[in-house]
Amino acid sequence: MLASAGEQADGARLLALGENAVLALEPPGEEPVVVRIGRDASLRERAERELRVAAWLEEQQVPAVRAARPGVTVVDGHPLTFWRRLAEPVREAVPADLAGLLRRVHALPAPPFTLPPRDLLSGVERWLRLAGDAVPPADAAYLRARRDEFAAAAAELTPVLPPGPVHGDALPRNVHVGPYGPLLLDLETFADDLREHDLVVLALSRERYGLDEAAYADFVRAYGWDVREWPGCAVLRGARETAACAWAAQHVPGNPAAGREFARRVDSLRRADATVRWYAC
Template sequence: MTGSGESGAAFTAESATAVLAEACAGAGLEDAGAELLRLGSNAVFRLAGSVVVRIGRSAVELAEQTRTVGVARWLEETGYPAVRLVAGVRQPVVVGGRVVTFWRLVAGEERYAGVVEFAELMRRLHWLEEPESLGLPYVDPLGPTMRRLGELVGLADDDREFLRQRAESLAKRYDALEFVLPFGMIHGDASVRNALLDDAGRAVLIDLDGVALGPREWDLVATAMHYERFGWHTRTKYEAFARAYGFDVMNWYGYPVLADIREMTMVVWLAQNAGHSEQADAELGRRLSDLRSGGDRLGWKPF
């Protein structure tokens, strides 16, 4: 069941479903009736029971997912409220050139936590002192974006070059920043969409792939820009978030740089599915146009 190498097939719902069937068979799980929840950096399936299966795009992610599994196990040992691994299943595994992990379902109905609950999760995470054995990397905010740019096949050459040049400029601006919060463990992809409520109504942190060492400001910028740039949060909700965490990243001079980097991440992430969804293609076109023109981002939609 396990192997190495990269899959040559396109990362689609169909190819991911084939990997799911083989992975579940090897793990002794039933894949009949599986539901595809989302297709992005990973394909995420919900099985008929209380199991969620995440399938990565390639076997290159094996080391990263091995670290993610280690982080999840350590957080469970500390009692931190994060998504839990399925017990008794060897993981991660490589199937069809893709990395697969198995997780316990957080709740029967997917509900996002509120901004205050999310802020409390971040504050508590940032207080933890991680063991060196986890081997956490230093965060590289633009690294994944640059790698994806080189792999995208559905992006026009002029758009790719525009994004590459923008990323290089942002990397220089980022390197010049002076951070004010303590350096340490961060989630790496912190937004309210990565905090769910369990069946008891408690907030649980999910998507641990990006856990790393870095500036805590990086974990706060998404919520700020979701309010300030996109209008996805009200001012009242954002102010409640900042109070609950204890710091308003928008009052720090480096906020616009981090927000611009997050925008780049969002655009390139969406470009992975270019040509597979009319909605995604329309949203990608809107985002690229706004980046080029400097127009406001209030028309951007969550994906």
């Protein structure tokens, strides 16, 4: 596929594999680039929006990954976008790095193009269908019911922060700390919604995924507010937990470890036990 896009696939190095395949390339006679390859044609619109977001953040002088080429290239139905290769990181990103970048994003006005709302629960049905018979029907029905419950509750929330642009997947793994400081990665989930969405991600990481309390405290100090003080935090947390369970479900077929993790997550939700640690699938 890369060769038919006019690239030399030899020497391509896989950096990540998720909704996109992300590869590092060194085209002959050109600057090294990173190419993001979408799973299917349905992701083209999102890829185009990501490029618009990157250009807008550059105009707003927000440190973020920059596109190497304009526009989306489609090869065999897969949308491809090309990005400037970043310098090697000088250290691992920490929550306080993320907080500083979020403060800058949350100070921005709306961009001159439309951003979608941050619909945390839109993927639940697709992930459960991918899981199929590999997950118990009762668990799938339970997650669908939770999805509907939390979608309705989220629509009624009154925010503390003024709504506007959000990153949408605000985790330290989406920050790169290079020689010139931290910058944002993975702009595909940018949305126009409650700013609290970006802050609940780290609160959930603290409570479910083992983020150190001191690191979370650093995040709160750097941002200036702890979203756990907001009554709506529990609603957005519940929505994210529901989505995280359904996301794990898609990995269950053929993966016994994912099956055990899915069962752990669903059981902890059924028992309303917020102390159960969740692990990556």
